[in-house]
Amino acid sequence: MRELGVSRHGRALLSGASLSLRPGDCVGLIGPNGAGKTTLLRAALGLIRHTGHSSLAEMNAAARARHAGFLPQTRTVAWPMPVRDLVALGLLPHRGPGAATPDSATRRIEAVLDALDLAAFADRSATDLSGGELARVLLARVLVQDTPLILADEPAAGLDPAQQIALMQRLRQLAEGGRGILVSLHDLGHAARFCTRLVVMERGRIVADGEPAAVLTEARLATVFGLRAGFIDTAEGRFLLPYALAHPGADRAPAPLHGA
Ligand SMILES: Nc1ncnc2c1ncn2[C@@H]1O[C@H](COP(=O)(O)OP(=O)(O)OP(=O)(O)O)[C@@H](O)[C@H]1O
Incomplete structure (x- = not known):
């Protein structure tokens, strides 16, 4: 993204944000409440009106869904659908609605459910889960989407300490496996430990971008x-x-x- 900006009611919520995400990057997006982290993620994905350039925002919706998975901060599930079906929605960008799920895709869903310790929840309604369980299910949906980039907005919020560490290890592993990760988070200890790079935001601007030790x-x-x-x-x-x-x-x- 280059010179990304968002203004509402005459107020700049994001200004001059330039950032590139490469395979192998696990970038932590950090900054105090209201600094503009969510605004940056949403503008980068073209979900909100913005100025400047973002390569993801300029793709059509289908191409973007094959390039980037997004884990939003809000975790609302509207329908009481089984966890397995909710996770399977991550396959839609690859096959279109209504198509039969091939065996390889079914195996992928089961593998992701297992990896996130969700196999026991597969037949439960997603609307009956605890906050932390639902967070893992929504991460599973993004992992099934199998995209080169993952943008995640505070995915650790509401997870217990062990699950937070497991999540950060997983994001780091995904980066080591060649994906580009951009994750907003508030735990500076986790940001320093698990991210390869940190981008610091303050009042709608990126004020630092570099290795954790140099930034913090x-x-x-x-x-x-x-x-x-x-x-x-x-x-x-x-x-x-x-x-x-x-x-x-x-x-x-x-x-x-x-x-x-
Ligand atoms: N649609 C909008 N209209 C007006 N102001 C908005 C709008 N959306 C966000 N803001 C404001 O923009 C600023 C940045 O919000 P944003 O959600 O990006 O911050 P954040 O860094 O993600 O914060 P947090 O850590 O609290 O989640 C905040 O002051 C917020 O109140």
Whole structure:
């Protein structure tokens, strides 16, 4: 994408966003609430009105669905359909509605359900799942779509800690297998650990793009995120752990509770 911009009611929600996603990239899109991460993902996919250039947005819907899978932040399932059928919808870009599911596709669905520990849910209604279970089912639908690019908007939200790590490992593995991943997330520790590259957004602009260690500096953590963080060294590497507000007393700090 080049110089992507989104404005609403005279306010710029996204300005001058340029970014390329290559095979092998696991790019973490990070930034405080309201920084413009969802806006960038949606504009990149052509889902909202924008200015500038995005190669995905310029494709027709069928071609785009073969190029990029999208996991939106909202996880609404309108119909009480079985999990297996919901996941099978990921095949539509490859075969068209109503076509019979070939054996290879059925095997792919079963393999993805197994890989995400969802086999036991396959016949359950998707509307009867817990939030974290549904999140995994929607990821399964994107994986069945089998696209070279995956854009995911806060896919870790609502997952338990083990599932969050499993998700981040999976996204990293997919990148290592040659896909391009662009994932928005708030856990800076996971961003630093699992992403090959981080793009930082602040007030609708990309303010940094590079390797995690170069991007997550003490100064940036303080100015962009309002955080102080430390590093924990373990046998498996170095981990970033935010532990305090950088500016206690500023508007990010919680107001005191009277009478508590
Ligand atoms: N249709 C719209 N009209 C007006 N403002 C909007 C619209 N959509 C989003 N915004 C505003 O644009 C800004 C960026 O929103 P966006 O959802 O992209 O942020 P985000 O970085 O994904 O935030 P979060 O981490 O909270 O999910 C916010 O201030 C939001 O209120």
